[in-house]
Amino acid sequence: xxxxxxxxxxxxxxxxxxxxxxxxxxxxxxxxxxxxxxxxxxxxxxxxxxxxxxxxxxxxxxxxxxxxxxxxxxxxxxxxxxxxxxxxxxxxxxxxxxxxxxxxxxxxxxxxxxxxxxxxxxxxxxxxxxxxxxxxxxxxxxxxxxxxxxxxxxxxxxxxxxxxxxxxxxxxxxxxxxxxxxxxxxxxxxxxxxxxxxxxxxxxxxxxxxxxxxxxxxxxxxxxxxxxxxxxxxxxxxxxxxxxxxxxxxxxxxxxxxxxxxxxxxxxxxxxxxxxxxxxxxxxxxxxxxxxxxxxxxxxxxxxxxxxxxxxxxxxxxxxxxxxxxxxxxxxxxxxxxxxxxxxxxxxxxxxxxxxxxxxxxxxxxxxxxxxxxxxxxxxxxxxxxxxxxxxxxxxxxxxxxxxx
Amino acid sequence: xxxxxxxxxxxxxxxxxxxxxxxxxxxxxxxxxxxxxxxxxxxxxxxxxxxxxxxxxxxxxxxxxxxxxxxxxxxxxxxxxxxxxxxxxxxxxxxxxxxxxxxxxxxxxxxxxxxxxxxxxxxxxxxxxxxxxxxxxxxxxxxxxxxxxxxxxxxxxxxxxxxxxxxxxxxxxxxxxxxxxxxxxxxxxxxxxxxxxxxxxxxxxxxxxxxxxxxxxxxxxxxxxxxxxxxxxxxxxxxxxxxxxxxxxxxxxxxxxxxxxxxxxxxxxxxxxxxxxxxxxxxxxxxxxxxxxxxxxxxxxxxxxxxxxxxxxxxxxxxxxxxxxxxxxxxxxxxxxxxxxxxxxxxxxxxxxxxxxxxxxxxxxxxxxxxxxxxxxxxxxxxxxxxxxxxxxxxxxxxxxxxxx
Numbered sequence: 001x002x003x004x005x006x007x008x009x010x011x012x013x014x015x016x017x018x019x020x021x022x023x024x025x026x027x028x029x030x031x032x033x034x035x036x037x038x039x040x041x042x043x044x045x046x047x048x049x050x051x052x053x054x055x056x057x058x059x060x061x062x063x064x065x066x067x068x069x070x071x072x073x074x075x076x077x078x079x080x081x082x083x084x085x086x087x088x089x090x091x092x093x094x095x096x097x098x099x100x101x102x103x104x105x106x107x108x109x110x111x112x113x114x115x116x117x118x119x120x121x122x123x124x125x126x127x128x129x130x131x132x133x134x135x136x137x138x139x140x141x142x143x144x145x146x147x148x149x150x151x152x153x154x155x156x157x158x159x160x161x162x163x164x165x166x167x168x169x170x171x172x173x174x175x176x177x178x179x180x181x182x183x184x185x186x187x188x189x190x191x192x193x194x195x196x197x198x199x200x201x202x203x204x205x206x207x208x209x210x211x212x213x214x215x216x217x218x219x220x221x222x223x224x225x226x227x228x229x230x231x232x233x234x235x236x237x238x239x240x241x242x243x244x245x246x247x248x249x250x251x252x253x254x255x256x257x258x259x260x261x262x263x264x265x266x267x268x269x270x271x272x273x274x275x276x277x278x279x280x281x282x283x284x285x286x287x288x289x290x291x292x293x294x295x296x297x298x299x300x301x302x303x304x305x306x307x308x309x310x311x312x313x314x315x316x317x318x319x320x321x322x323x324x325x326x327x328x329x330x331x332x333x334x335x336x337x338x339x340x341x342x343x344x345x346x347x348x349x350x351x352x353x354x355x356x357x358x359x360x361x362x363x364x365x366x367x368x369x370x371x372x373x374x375x376x377x378x379x380x381x382x383x384x385x386x387x388x389x390x391x392x393x394x395x396x397x398x399x400x401x402x403x404x405x
Numbered sequence: 406x407x408x409x410x411x412x413x414x415x416x417x418x419x420x421x422x423x424x425x426x427x428x429x430x431x432x433x434x435x436x437x438x439x440x441x442x443x444x445x446x447x448x449x450x451x452x453x454x455x456x457x458x459x460x461x462x463x464x465x466x467x468x469x470x471x472x473x474x475x476x477x478x479x480x481x482x483x484x485x486x487x488x489x490x491x492x493x494x495x496x497x498x499x500x501x502x503x504x505x506x507x508x509x510x511x512x513x514x515x516x517x518x519x520x521x522x523x524x525x526x527x528x529x530x531x532x533x534x535x536x537x538x539x540x541x542x543x544x545x546x547x548x549x550x551x552x553x554x555x556x557x558x559x560x561x562x563x564x565x566x567x568x569x570x571x572x573x574x575x576x577x578x579x580x581x582x583x584x585x586x587x588x589x590x591x592x593x594x595x596x597x598x599x600x601x602x603x604x605x606x607x608x609x610x611x612x613x614x615x616x617x618x619x620x621x622x623x624x625x626x627x628x629x630x631x632x633x634x635x636x637x638x639x640x641x642x643x644x645x646x647x648x649x650x651x652x653x654x655x656x657x658x659x660x661x662x663x664x665x666x667x668x669x670x671x672x673x674x675x676x677x678x679x680x681x682x683x684x685x686x687x688x689x690x691x692x693x694x695x696x697x698x699x700x701x702x703x704x705x706x707x708x709x710x711x712x713x714x715x716x717x718x719x720x721x722x723x724x725x726x727x728x729x730x731x732x733x734x735x736x737x738x739x740x741x742x743x744x745x746x747x748x749x750x751x752x753x754x755x756x757x758x759x760x761x762x763x764x765x766x767x768x769x770x771x772x773x774x775x776x777x778x779x780x781x782x783x784x785x786x787x788x789x790x791x792x793x794x795x796x797x798x799x800x801x802x803x804x805x806x807x808x809x810x
Contacts, residue, residue, distance in 0.1 A: 016461040050481060056421040057488035065491075068499050069484035072477035076455060079474035083462035086470075094473050098503060099548055143504055 001035045003125075003166035007135065007157035010044035011173045012230035013077045016084075021230065022171065023084035026130065028234035029169075030090065037121055038092075038132040039160060040081050041153040042073025061109035067137075067147045071097065074134035074153070082132045092130040095121065097145070102138035102156070104146040111146040113138060113155065118163045133160060151211030158214040162221040169239075170210060175229035176240035177202065177209050179402035180257040184393045187403035191255060192238070195245040196225075198255045198345050201379040205343035206260030215242065245347055253348030253355070254400040257393050261386055262314040263293070263339040265371055266321065269307055269332040277328075278308055284327040290316045293341070294374035294381055309372055311341065311383050339371060340389045343381040344396055356380055362399040366391050406440045408530075408571035412540065412562035415449035416578045417635035418482045421489075426635065427576065428489035431535065433639035434574075435495065442526055442569060443497075443537040444562040445486050447478025466514035472542075472552045476502065479539035479558070486537045497535040500526065502550070507543035507561070509551040516551040518543060518560065523568045538565060556616035563619040567626040574644075575615060580634035581645035582607065582614050584807035585662040589798045592808035596660060597643065600650040600752050601630075603660045606784040610748035611665030620647065650752055658753030658760070659805040662798050666791055667719040668698070668744040670776055671726065674712055674737040682733075683713055689732040695721045698746070699779035699786055714777055716746065716788050744776060745794045748786040749801055761785055767804040771796050 006029065008022045026036055047070055054066040078094035085092035097104075100120055104111035116138075124131040135153030138146055148155050154170060161168035175190060177199065182188040194202075196219035203212045209227055218225050224247075228239035268281065278297065285292050295310040312320050314337055324333055349355050356373065359380055363370055368391065372383040384392055397403065411434065413427045431441055452475060459471040483499035490497035502509075505525055509516035521543075529536040540558030543551055553560050559575060566573035580595060582604065587593040599607075601624035608617045614632055623630050629652075633644035673686065683702065690697050700715040717725050719742055729738055754760050761778065764785055768775055773796065777788040789797055802808065 016458060020462075053421060053481070053485055054488055057425075057485065057492045059488045059491075063488070065484040065487045065499055068487075068501075069481045072480040072484075075477040075480065076458070076474045079470040079477075080458055080462065082470045082473075083459060083464045083468070086464075087462045094470055096473075096550075145501075 001033060003037075003164050004029060004034045004169055005037050005039060005157050005161040005164060005166045006169045006171060007039040007153060008041065008081070008171045008230055009153065010041045010047070012171050013040050013081060014044040016080070018230070019077070019080050019084045020087070023081060023088050025171065025230060025234050026085060027088045027090060030130070035125055036130050037125060037160060037164060037166065038081060038085075038130060039135045039153060039157040040074060040077045040132060041135055042070075043077050046073040046076070061149070062107060064108040064144060067108045068145045070147050071134070071137040071145050074136050078132045078134040085130050085132070090130050091128055092132055093124055094132045094134065096134045097137035098139045098143070100133070104138035104140060104148070106146075108146055110149040111138065113148065113159045116159055116163050118160065121160075121164070151214070154211040154214035155217060158217045158221075158223055158225070161223045162217070168218060168223050168225045169228055170225060171228050171230035172209065173229065173231055174209060174227070175232055175237035176227050177207070177242070177256070179255065179405055180393050180397050181259070184390050185397045187397065189403060189405045190237070191240050191405060193241040193243055193248045194255055195248055195347050196242055197245060197378055198347055199242045201343070201345040201376070202256050202258050205258035205341065205345060205379060205381060207256070207258045210242070218242065251348060252346055252405060253352060254344050254346035254402065255405075256345050257396045257402065258343045258345060259340060259389050259393055261340045261389060263311050263341050263383060264314045264317040265309060265311050265336045265339055265383060266317070266324070267307060267309045267334050268324075268328070269334065281308060281324065281328065284323050285320060288319055288323040290320045290323070294372045294383060296372050296374065311339070311372060336371070338386045339383050340386045341381050341383055342389060342392045342396065343379055344400065345379045347378050349378050349380065358399070359396070362395050363392055366395050368392050406438060408442075408569050409434060409439045409574055410442050410444060410562050410566040410569060410571045411574045411576060412444040412558060413446065413486070413576045413635055414558065415446045415452070417576050418445050418486060419449035421485070423635070424482070424485050424489045425492070428486060428493050430576065430635060430639050431490060432493045432495060435535070440530055441535050442530060442565060442571065443486060443490075443535060444540045444558060444565060445479060445482045445537060446540055446558040447475075448482050451478040451481070466554070467512060469513040469549060469551075472513045473550045475552050476539070476542040476550050479541050483537045483539040490535050490537070495535050496533055497537055498529055499537045499539065501539045502542035503544045503548070505538070509543035509545060509553070511551075513551055515554040516543065518553065518564045521564055521568050523565065526565070526569070556618070559616040559619035560622060563622045563626075563628055563630070566628045567622070573623060573628050573630045574633055575630060576633050576635035577614065578634065578636055579614060579632070580637055580642035581632050582612070582647070582661070584660065584810055585798055585802050586664070589795050590802045592802065594808060594810045595642070596645050596810060598646040598648055598653045599660055600653055601647055602650060602783055603750050603752055604647045606748070606750040606781070607661050607663050610663035610746065610750060610784060610786060612661065612663045615647070623647065656753060657751055657810060658757060659749050659751035659807065660810075661750050662801045662807065663748045663750060664745060664794050664798055666745045666794060668716050668746050668788060669719045669722040670714060670716050670741045670744055670788060671722070671729070672712060672714045672739050673729075673733070674739065686713060686729065686733065689728050690725060693724055693728040695725045695728070699777050699788060701777050701779065716744070716777060741776070743791045744788050745791045746786050746788055747794060747797045747801065748784050749805065750784045752783050754783050754785065763804070764801070767800050768797055771800050773797055
């Protein structure tokens with residue numbers, strides 16, 4: 001019997017009607033002969049409501065008591081899902097993180113799962129009871145409630161799937177992973193399968209389907225995932241399988257085009273090329289917990305001096321500049337805003353050195369200038385004007401034939 | 406150092422402003438030199454909201470999953486109270502029922518506290534940390550979440566006070582126990598002290614200050630309680646002490662006048678006086694979980710036959726009649742609605758056989774007819790017309806000199 005962990009996010013349990021519909025999808029899977037365990041997020045809006053209450057007392061994510069309050073959101077939705085499954089004619093029981101337990105380490109608000117005892121869930125499943133685990137939460141070895149950070153329920157589901165030897169079905173508000181955002185390119189196609197690596201790059205480059213940590217976890221433990229819509233009926237869409245690279249029959253060079261708006265570029269002009277300066281720059285930014293994305297170091301006409309350029313999220317720009325000005329006395333720091341990042345992702349890029357050149361050509365034909373270009377094993381990203389994002393996404397989608405995938 | 410368990414109900418933690426004010430009262434108590442542990446209910450309205458969600462799936466109080474969802478309400482308020490205490494400059498930490506644990510037995514929605522391990526709370530208090538216990542909840546010995554029923558947070562507080570050897574301060578929306586409802590009799594006076602027994606009778610006869618189970622528990626364990634308002638500043642009112650009878654210095658014959666509207670009377674006319682019929686009648690009502698209050702059995706002019714009369718809450722009348730008609734074939738059952746119960750309560754009634762007569766006289770002067778009269782050790786109740794309740798309360802309050810208490 002195929003074991004499946006079915007995870008439902010905030011919108012999929014956002015109301016009693018949505019919970020009932022999601023319970024129906026679980027019921028369909030059981031009737032198909034799958035053995036199910038369910039993982040749920042808090043009802044959409046509940047996490048923000050509770051954080052708002054905690055915020056009045058000056059506490060936010062990262063405070064242990066905020067974690068206690070937040071975990072209550074999943075407690076309610078797990079109980080309601082168990083009730084909905086019972087209404088659908090199945091035996092079901094909710095489990096909280098402490099009841100397994102799911103043991104965490106790391107700070108409040110951003111803990112990681114250190115271990116999980118699934119014996120109670122195994123026993124329930126063997127007795128024909130569908131267990132419904134409250135996601136996003138666990139307890140420390142001292143018995144204190146912790147949460148896993150935003151999107152942590154995906155991680156709970158992936159970890160539970162690994163422990164149960166199950167596939168991990170992520171039910172969300174889209175019916176799979178698309179070649180790009182269908183709101184921008186109507187010809188976008190749902191992919192039947194994608195590798196964990198490609199999924200990770202798409203998520204990192206702006207696609208919002210799956211949370212990066214859950215995919216990393218699934219990749220490291222070889223857990224197959226499937227992205228499905230909880231807003232359709234069972235069988236209306238087969239979703240997208242996220243699997244190991246070798247399990248994908250169909251070989252594509254490019255699998256998707258991702259984008260992220262509201263990027264900014266910081267340039268350190270004519271900096272010394274002594275490597276400790278670059279190291280210091282990025283150490284300063286790391287200390288300030290600012291994520292740095294695309295980095296380019298170019299030689300200038302002055303021998304021994306280089307330009308360092310990199311992109312940050314626009315919301316981090318002011319903090320980044322302040323930190324650099326405080327930490328790098330006398331550096332010539334400039335910045336540019338109104339930028340966006342567009343990326344092509346595909347396992348097939350590994351062998352194709354010409355892709356970067358063709359990307360330049362595609363964007364050039366559209367009159368879109370590339371500020372910074374960065375490549376990794378399976379991705380190429382270009383920093384461009386915010387205004388050009390939609391044209392760039394459509395042009396790249398067409399150029400790499402993604403409407404025929 | 407005086408140990409105090411301070412319990413805050415739903416209205417006392419009903420908003421972030423109310424939580425902050427309640428935290429201020431705890432802070433004042435600590436500054437006075439008391440050693441505090443706090444117990445909280447869910448924010449007012451939260452329990453009904455969650456029950457409403459569970460109700461959509463056909464689950465109500467008494468369902469184990471409803472208990473799981475309900476307990477989340479106290480989880481949120483306990484964390485927020487801990488944060489508010491921290492904001493007020495104290496170290497504080499929330500504790501859920503399972504973290505002590507508070508061990509329960511009995512059915513979901515109406516469990517009782519079987520035991521409580523307070524070592525974690527003792528350790529917190531000794532380390533200068535104010536523990537905030539989520540009330541109303543515990544776990545079974547199998548680790549399943551259970552709630553104690555409506556008002557169960559008072560019981561949590563009383564049990565914690567017993568375990569810690571503490572006084573139990575119940576903060577509510579009134580500043581103590583009054584001689585009667587001040588909305589009916591403006592001359593009503595706050596009592597400085599009242600016995601557990603008197604408090605129990607007042608609660609049973611309709612006064613809504615304290616939950617009966619918590620007072621019974623406090624009485625059985627000799628826990629002193631104090632009723633205080635969380636809507637005043639510290640010291641504005643000294644509240645009412647609920648203590649053992651011998652600890653009350655001031656002796657009064659009558660301590661209070663209570664009332665309950667919406668009563669109904671059921672009469673079984675000319676029933677056989679064989680005791681098994683009365684026993685069967687009340688067994689039928691007990692099986693239907695209908696609370697029977699005042700019972701009178703009177704001989705009729707037909708030798709060997711009696712009338713049995715008793716009162717029930719109006720909401721239970723239809724069920725009671727149906728159960729009796731099904732269970733007592735051929736009995737002559739009649740009923741009367743539009744009734745109310747007015748009661749005088751006082752430890753001093755024990756020695757005063759003339760009180761019943763004087764109560765008849767007081768009500769008679771007002772032209773109020775008494776349908777049924779029932780006495781206990783420290784209480785006399787009369788079933789009267791609903792319309793006469795306010796006049797009866799005021800007349801009795803004056804007749805027994807309660808405005809001078």
